[in-house]
Amino acid sequence: MPHNPQARSSRFKDGWGTARRIGLAASLLPMLLDAAPAFAAASGSAEGNAAPGLIWALPFVGVLLSIALMPLLAARLWHHHYGKVALGWSLLFLVPFAVLMGPAAAFGEFTHVLMGEYLPFITLLLALYTAGGGVLLRGTLVGTPATNTALLAVGTAIASIMGTTGASMVMIRPLIRANAGRRYKMHSFVFFIFLVSNIGGSLTPLGDPPLYLGFLAGVSFFWPTTHLFSPFLFCAVLLLAVYWVIDRFAYARERKGLIAAKAEEAAERDHVESTPREPLGIDGWVNVALLGVVVATVLMQGIWLPGSVIVLGQSVGIERLVAMALFLLVTLVSVQLTPSSLRAANGFTWAAILEVAKLFAAIFVTMAPVLAMLRAGPDGPMAGLVALTTDAAGQPIPAMYFWLTGALSSFLDNAPTYLVFFNLAGGDAAWLMGAGAPVLAAISCGAVFMGANSYIGNAPNFMVKAIVEEQGERMPSFFGYCGWAAVFLIPCFALMTLVFF
Numbered sequence: 001m002p003h004n005p006q007a008r009s010s011r012f013k014d015g016w017g018t019a020r021r022i023g024l025a026a027s028l029l030p031m032l033l034d035a036a037p038a039f040a041a042a043s044g045s046a047e048g049n050a051a052p053g054l055i056w057a058l059p060f061v062g063v064l065l066s067i068a069l070m071p072l073l074a075a076r077l078w079h080h081h082y083g084k085v086a087l088g089w090s091l092l093f094l095v096p097f098a099v100l101m102g103p104a105a106a107f108g109e110f111t112h113v114l115m116g117e118y119l120p121f122i123t124l125l126l127a128l129y130t131a132g133g134g135v136l137l138r139g140t141l142v143g144t145p146a147t148n149t150a151l152l153a154v155g156t157a158i159a160s161i162m163g164t165t166g167a168s169m170v171m172i173r174p175l176i177r178a179n180a181g182r183r184y185k186m187h188s189f190v191f192f193i194f195l196v197s198n199i200g201g202s203l204t205p206l207g208d209p210p211l212y213l214g215f216l217a218g219v220s221f222f223w224p225t226t227h228l229f230s231p232f233l234f235c236a237v238l239l240l241a242v243y244w245v246i247d248r249f250a251y252a253r254e255r256k257g258l259i260a261a262k263a264e265e266a267a268e269r270d271h272v273e274s275t276p277r278e279p280l281g282i283d284g285w286v287n288v289a290l291l292g293v294v295v296a297t298v299l300m301q302g303i304w305l306p307g308s309v310i311v312l313g314q315s316v317g318i319e320r321l322v323a324m325a326l327f328l329l330v331t332l333v334s335v336q337l338t339p340s341s342l343r344a345a346n347g348f349t350w351a352a353i354l355e356v357a358k359l360f361a362a363i364f365v366t367m368a369p370v371l372a373m374l375r376a377g378p379d380g381p382m383a384g385l386v387a388l389t390t391d392a393a394g395q396p397i398p399a400m401y402f403w404l405t406g407a408l409s410s411f412l413d414n415a416p417t418y419l420v421f422f423n424l425a426g427g428d429a430a431w432l433m434g435a436g437a438p439v440l441a442a443i444s445c446g447a448v449f450m451g452a453n454s455y456i457g458n459a460p461n462f463m464v465k466a467i468v469e470e471q472g473e474r475m476p477s478f479f480g481y482c483g484w485a486a487v488f489l490i491p492c493f494a495l496m497t498l499v500f501f
Contacts, residue, residue: 066086071478086362118360122356125356125459126327132291134286135288151178161295187243193452198448203225205224231449286338293326294327351470385404388400410457
């Protein structure tokens with residue numbers, strides 16, 4: 001979550017203008033990428049207002065393709081060395097940046113990403129992951145369509161209170177346990193990401209990082225609750241209904257197969273189902289309290305603004321530093337106070353958060369020039385996209401804001417993407433909450449809802465995938481998941497556009 005996006009955009013423009021003037025690109029890029037002509041054609045606009053050319057998006061594209069293809073084409077290599085692959089793509093951006101504009105400029109960009117975006121992001125996720133993994137929903141849960149739909153509905157409802165990450169960490173393991181005996185269950189985990197990890201976080205700034213950025217920019221706390229409730233309810237009810245139909249059909253197929261199975265297998269299944277059921281309950285209440293501390297800390301950052309200090313050459317809000325310290329403290333307290341037996345019963349390991357930490361570090365670094373291109377607006381290489389947001393009279397088109405914000409949030413991190421379009425729409429929170437409310441609602445829904453379109457659109461998506469696979473269950477590939485989203489989410493969003501935008 002960038003602390004000062006305007007300063008960052010200005011730094012990029014100045015840097016790229018300098019690089020053009022000194023003329024080093026013509027000799028460096030052929031050596032690295034054999035693509036100097038393409039760089040020259042897309043290297044920005046007028047002198048002094050240059051943006052990075054489209055070729056500088058290649059490291060980011062490389063990260064995305066690695067995440068999408070390497071698990072399919074080189075699974076063993078990816079499993080053991082995904083961190084090194086991510087580091088390689090990051091260096092492919094940082095090293096040319098350092099050569100073109102000097103090591104100091106590259107270090108400044110790196111520390112800006114580190115202090116302004118990555119550390120606030122990963123410390124929050126770490127606290128939610130650790131505390132959420134210490135909450136155990138005990139009791140016998142049988143993965144019937146009614147039970148599964150209820151679990152998804154509860155997770156969707158609490159996501160705006162404890163955040164999509166917190167709700168995902170608390171609810172995904174009970175869903176996995178409930179469906180341990182089911183044969184057809186991949187759809188349950190996919191719809192869990194749709195609803196709990198994304199759409200459920202649309203009602204408060206606590207729910208999802210894009211809305212939190214809006215809160216810091218002046219959008220009132222309950223504005224999303226009142227203005228996004230109808231789109232939220234529309235999508236949630238529609239997707240839950242579709243899920244119930246799919247799961248009911250899958251469950252009926254399984255029961256039919258059970259009837260046709262051998263008599264002894266059916267008898268064994270009946271014995272398991274007749275075993276006395278443990279009543280539902282929650283263990284790990286200390287972690288529930290710690291999740292409350294995390295929520296309060298997130299809220300504090302929008303209320304308490306004591307000023308800023310310089311850290312590693314970057315201006316960082318004191319409230320941001322305090323929040324990161326509190327998130328780390330929550331993590332340590334959770335580790336110390338949660339019995340290892342409880343985490344074991346929850347199937348908790350550190351593998352998922354480590355994977356997210358490494359891959360999203362590369363995503364944050366390599367997407368920097370892509371965001372700079374967007375912030376350059378009509379003067380940048382993505383001017384064609386920017387022009388689509390207004391009509392011939394210069395009036396904003398909410399539907400286009402919804403789809404453009406959403407399309408980019410599907411593959412870029414949805415928090416900075418939200419901020420880009422927030423500023424593109426004027427950046428005045430008072431106007432956007434009033435006369436511009438349809439535009440702000442479109443931007444908010446696009447960022448939060450369409451973060452569900454890919455595994456990397458929102459951090460909880462990837463965490464849920466990692467946890468499910470860690471428990472020995474199958475998940476779709478990167479493109480396979482995008483196919484699920486295309487079939488179920490895109491039609492839902494198209495209907496939403498007709499009804500609300």
